[in-house]
Amino acid sequence: MNAPRKLKVATASLAGCFGCHMSFLDIDERLLDLLELIEFDRTPLTDIKHVGANGPVDIGIIEGGVCNAENVHVLRDFRANCKILISLGACSVNGGLPAQRNHLDLRDILKAVYSTDTGLASGTQVPNDAELPLTLNMVHPLHEVVKIDYFIPGCPPSGDAIWKFLTDLLAGQTPHLGHGLIHYD
Amino acid sequence: MMSDTFNIDGQEIPFTPGQSVMQAALTAGVFIPHLCYHPEFRPHGSCKLCTVKVNGRPASSCTLPAAAGMEVESNTPEILDKRRSLLQMLLVEGNHFCPSCEKSGNCQLQALGYELEVFTPHFNQFYPNRPVDASHPDILLDLNRCILCELCIRASAEVDGKNVFSLSGRGITKHLIVNAESGKLGDTDFALTDKAAQVCPVGVILPKRIGFAVPIGQRHYDAAPFSAHVDEFKPTAASQGERS
Numbered sequence: 001m002n003a004p005r006k007l008k009v010a011t012a013s014l015a016g017c018f019g020c021h022m023s024f025l026d027i028d029e030r031l032l033d034l035l036e037l038i039e040f041d042r043t044p045l046t047d048i049k050h051v052g053a054n055g056p057v058d059i060g061i062i063e064g065g066v067c068n069a070e071n072v073h074v075l076r077d078f079r080a081n082c083k084i085l086i087s088l089g090a091c092s093v094n095g096g097l098p099a100q101r102n103h104l105d106l107r108d109i110l111k112a113v114y115s116t117d118t119g120l121a122s123g124t125q126v127p128n129d130a131e132l133p134l135t136l137n138m139v140h141p142l143h144e145v146v147k148i149d150y151f152i153p154g155c156p157p158s159g160d161a162i163w164k165f166l167t168d169l170l171a172g173q174t175p176h177l178g179h180g181l182i183h184y185d
Numbered sequence: 186m187m188s189d190t191f192n193i194d195g196q197e198i199p200f201t202p203g204q205s206v207m208q209a210a211l212t213a214g215v216f217i218p219h220l221c222y223h224p225e226f227r228p229h230g231s232c233k234l235c236t237v238k239v240n241g242r243p244a245s246s247c248t249l250p251a252a253a254g255m256e257v258e259s260n261t262p263e264i265l266d267k268r269r270s271l272l273q274m275l276l277v278e279g280n281h282f283c284p285s286c287e288k289s290g291n292c293q294l295q296a297l298g299y300e301l302e303v304f305t306p307h308f309n310q311f312y313p314n315r316p317v318d319a320s321h322p323d324i325l326l327d328l329n330r331c332i333l334c335e336l337c338i339r340a341s342a343e344v345d346g347k348n349v350f351s352l353s354g355r356g357i358t359k360h361l362i363v364n365a366e367s368g369k370l371g372d373t374d375f376a377l378t379d380k381a382a383q384v385c386p387v388g389v390i391l392p393k394r395i396g397f398a399v400p401i402g403q404r405h406y407d408a409a410p411f412s413a414h415v416d417e418f419k420p421t422a423a424s425q426g427e428r429s
């Protein structure tokens with residue numbers, strides 16, 4: 001009998017800090033066991049630029065919320081190309097730290113950071129270049145933009161939590177995180 | 186005088202007349218989720234986390250008097266789902282960023298989220314614009330996390346005799362206010378030793394200068410889940426029969 005087809009997994013970090021990706025790597029040598037079951041499509045670890053460029057992806061994992069137009073674009077691309085989409089970490093689940101700007105006016109924030117703050121080089125202005133993705137008025141969790149199938153909260157979720165969740169999922173059962181593995185901080 | 190019993194999910198629970206379903210359950214070591222219930226105060230019945238079904242109808246177990254022969258459903262998939270939805274609504278209604286909250290690890294809302302495996306707030310976030318009041322020398326008031334359980338209001342009025350807090354507004358505009366002309370906590374006689382400074386189940390009323398002092402792993406709900414802490418919530422002798 002042939003070995004079962006490896007599942008294709010893609011990952012991305014949007015308005016996150018890469019902490020969730022670091023935590024993913026924190027599953028340590030179990031990564032080798034995981035690689036028996038999966039292969040990577042687009043991730044910060046490969047050089048594939050577009051999700052699903054090499055055919056449909058089974059599982060998409062996204063860290064970070066949505067804070068700019070490019071995030072929206074990448075997220076929609078993932079949704080269109082992944083059978084299962086997982087929201088990984090506090091920022092993707094409820095906006096997290098970046099969303100703590102949500103009650104402030106975006107123009108005021110940009111001005112404070114780029115023109116009125118002390119210690120700026122003279123002539124510093126709010127960046128305005130067609131190459132830069134436009135910042136959204138508010139940061140949003142992923143599920144406010146596309147349908148999300150599973151959520152793993154935590155800042156970041158521990159390697160053990162990610163491992164437990166993924167192995168449950170790969171075994172075809174509803175993922176559970178018991179006491180100590182589920183956390184919001 | 187344990188004369189009568191009722192049952193919760195098939196388990197017989199003894200009770201004394203005057204006890205609520207919640208009080209009898211906790212006394213018997215049976216956990217029912219709760220947020221606005223506090224063993225030392227009259228029940229408030231506002232958070233609805235303690236909802237159970239009695240003879241097929243929903244009821245708040247913290248306000249419902251126990252009666253002989255009641256058939257109470259608590260941990261059924263249907264009720265657990267409803268409780269999850271309530272927690273999710275509380276989470277999106279305020280600003281709950283646990284990684285930067287000093288109450289994290291000691292918070293009942295968070296601990297219940299873990300207990301019921303709430304992986305996501307599910308609903309759209311409100312991201313309300315709520316004030317933080319740092320005017321008091323010893324206590325920080327961060328209203329972003331208030332769930333309107335009124336425990337601080339009850340404690341300040343009934344135990345401290347100070348009436349430092351009240352509610353203002355109705356429906357979705359309802360919010361906690363400080364009874365001072367300026368609206369600032371620093372302009373009241375609120376003190377760290379007040380009962381009202383000890384009862385907030387979430388991270389609103391926070392003693393200053395001790396934030397994050399206890400490392401992760403040693404916080405109140407790190408070692409064991411909320412449901413393993415039933416003993417802390419057993420009704421005190423004083424609160425028995427004091428229900429109104």
Ligand code: SF4
Nearest residue numbers: 281283286289292388
């Ligand atoms: S009050 Fe509780 S749920 Fe809210 S942010 Fe703090 S720890 Fe999290």
Ligand code: SF4
Nearest residue numbers: 331332334335337385
């Ligand atoms: S401040 Fe805390 S105790 Fe007071 S109503 Fe809000 S959540 Fe309840």
Ligand code: FES
Nearest residue numbers: 230232233235247
């Ligand atoms: S604990 Fe019963 S309604 Fe809040």
